[in-house]
Amino acid sequence: MARRPLRIGTRGSPMALAQTGMVRDRIAAAHPDLAEPGAMELVVVTTVADKVLDRPLSEIGGKGLFTKELEQALLTDQVDIAVHSMKDVETWLPDGLVIACILERDDPRDAFLSPRANSLATLAPGSRVGTSSLRRGAQVLMHRPDLTIVPLRGNANTRMKRLEEGACDATLLAIAGLERLGLADRAQEILPVSAMLPAVAQGALGIECRAGDTEVIARLQAVACPTTTIAVGAERALLEELDGSCRTPIAALAQIDGDRLTLDGILFLPDGSTHWSTHRTGRVADALAIGREAGAELKAKAGETYRAKLQ
Numbered sequence: 119m120a121r122r123p124l125r126i127g128t129r130g131s132p133m134a135l136a137q138t139g140m141v142r143d144r145i146a147a148a149h150p151d152l153a154e155p156g157a158m159e160l161v162v163v164t165t166v167a168d169k170v171l172d173r174p175l176s177e178i179g180g181k182g183l184f185t186k187e188l189e190q191a192l193l194t195d196q197v198d199i200a201v202h203s204m205k206d207v208e209t210w211l212p213d214g215l216v217i218a219c220i221l222e223r224d225d226p227r228d229a230f231l232s233p234r235a236n237s238l239a240t241l242a243p244g245s246r247v248g249t250s251s252l253r254r255g256a257q258v259l260m261h262r263p264d265l266t267i268v269p270l271r272g273n274a275n276t277r278m279k280r281l282e283e284g285a286c287d288a289t290l291l292a293i294a295g296l297e298r299l300g301l302a303d304r305a306q307e308i309l310p311v312s313a314m315l316p317a318v319a320q321g322a323l324g325i326e327c328r329a330g331d332t333e334v335i336a337r338l339q340a341v342a343c344p345t346t347t348i349a350v351g352a353e354r355a356l357l358e359e360l361d362g363s364c365r366t367p368i369a370a371l372a373q374i375d376g377d378r379l380t381l382d383g384i385l386f387l388p389d390g391s392t393h394w395s396t397h398r399t400g401r402v403a404d405a406l407a408i409g410r411e412a413g414a415e416l417k418a419k420a421g422e423t424y425r426a427k428l429q
């Protein structure tokens with residue numbers, strides 16, 4: 119029986135296309151009928167994040183920049199599913215849409231790239247680190263207050279090109295993204311999470327779809343990773359409690375070992391001068407509550423300072 123193809127929405131950046139291709143292949147491996155020629159189709163959707171290149175995203179607005187047009191394409195029935203880096207997905211989804219599944223997480227850490235040094239620690243004093251991520255900038259300055267943070271925008275390939283052209287002396291990128299691009303060898307160093315705590319959900323891909331598409335949702339469970347879903351759920355609960363946006367430098371990572379979950383979270387001032395941390399351990403079954411409590415703890419600790427300095 120001829121069916122309508124499953125239309126997969128994706129951003130058009132090289133990283134987005136690479137990861138959407140991986141997700142499509144996983145779906146095909148789980149569902150032989152979808153592996154048939156023409157059973158799935160990629161639809162490239164241009165997002166604000168792909169267009170506006172001259173200002174830091176933290177100035178333009180929230181994370182929605184990476185996902186809004188894809189969500190619009192879902193709501194207007196131009197695509198059936200949308201593949202996202204979960205890091206880019208806001209904690210509040212538009213009415214009628216759900217994250218149907220989260221896939222197994224890749225390495226959540228950040229990589230250090232530089233033509234001038236093989237580690238962040240040995241980068242010459244006064245060097246310029248290009249990043250528009252307030253989270254990365256704050257953590258770099260915590261370890262190396264002598265360095266200067268300069269804005270560096272664009273997709274991963276653009277940023278690597280600008281680094282080579284000398285726009286900055288070093289940059290940081292998610293190793294998961296570099297691996298998907300086949301460019302992990304560009305990393306001089308992978309920073310330990312103790313030195314550079316990742317963004318909420320970094321390294322995890324998710325699939326969004328219409329809440330009413332129960333058959334699609336059911337079929338996507340074949341590519342879901344229960345452990346990652348729980349870990350990312352805890353991290354997103356922390357973020358939601360803090361009302362985090364691109365303007366607020368927040369890092370969080372949940373790790374699961376058997377039935378125990380450990381959640382680390384840090385809230386920074388962008389200049390790296392101050393930070394507040396939380397470290398909680400509990401039962402995997404309590405993941406969301408642990409996330410909310412950790413977020414509330416950070417909010418209480420940072421208190422007035424946080425609200426005053428971040429608008």
Ligand SMILES: NCc1[nH]cc(CCC(=O)O)c1CC(=O)O
Pocket residue numbers: 203204205206274290291292293294295319320321322323
């Ligand atoms: N903000 C863009 C973005 N969104 C997700 C990733 C990395 C891949 C991932 O976390 O799955 C990146 C690039 C980067 O931060 O280096």
